Amino acid sequence: MTAPKMQVHVTYPELISHNFWRRNRRELMRGLFVFLAYACGVVNLAVGGKPWALAAIGGLAVGWIIVFYKPLVENTAIKKITDAGAAVCLYLFLLDGIYGGNWSGFVAPIVFFADLVIAGTYFLAYFKKEKRNFLPLFELSLGGLVAIFCGLVGWSRVDWPLIVVGSVSLALVLLTMVLHWKEIRVEFSKKMHW
Numbered sequence: 156m157t158a159p160k161m162q163v164h165v166t167y168p169e170l171i172s173h174n175f176w177r178r179n180r181r182e183l184m185r186g187l188f189v190f191l192a193y194a195c196g197v198v199n200l201a202v203g204g205k206p207w208a209l210a211a212i213g214g215l216a217v218g219w220i221i222v223f224y225k226p227l228v229e230n231t232a233i234k235k236i237t238d239a240g241a242a243v244c245l246y247l248f249l250l251d252g253i254y255g256g257n258w259s260g261f262v263a264p265i266v267f268f269a270d271l272v273i274a275g276t277y278f279l280a281y282f283k284k285e286k287r288n289f290l291p292l293f294e295l296s297l298g299g300l301v302a303i304f305c306g307l308v309g310w311s312r313v314d315w316p317l318i319v320v321g322s323v324s325l326a327l328v329l330l331t332m333v334l335h336w337k338e339i340r341v342e343f344s345k346k347m348h349w
Contacts, residue, residue, distance in 0.1 A: 240270025
């Protein structure tokens with residue numbers, strides 16, 4: 156006597172075959188970015204002068220982070236917004252270091268608080284969906300509070316962008332605590348494994 160044949164129901168979607176370019180677009184773009192970075196460095200070394208290749212390489216890195224970078228952990232809109240803002244701020248400091256002018260201490264906080272406002276608005280507007288993704292925004296707000304603290308104790312210059320960064324950071328933390336204290340406390344204990 157033979158056993159009856161089992162019917163297996165496949166629940167996974169069928170794999171769609173893509174062409175070579177679509178399958179490997181990130182790796183191809185990574186190769187192009189690395190080639191351009193090396194080419195800029197070689198040309199800058201050959202020609203001499205200011206290290207403008209660092210500005211080009213920094214711009215390529217910012218472009219990669221904004222367009223192609225996908226983190227393995229917490230690949231969310233809030234993480235993308237905070238990473239893009241941090242990359243742009245660091246790039247501004249790099250440009251100021253290369254070309255001088257001492258303007259990045261004024262301009263980077265403006266980008267920083269704009270990033271805080273965008274990420275915070277998105278977080279509070281879609282809180283039920285995004286409450287698990289609060290950690291990048293919390294780190295950004297903590298960075299803003301540390302920046303204003305450094306200004307208040309005299310480690311950096313206090314001007315209106317830094318005051319706005321501190322105010323927006325504090326307002327975002329307080330608003331989140333007032334509106335969603337219980338949910339944030341639960342999510343925070345999950346993240347810290349308490």
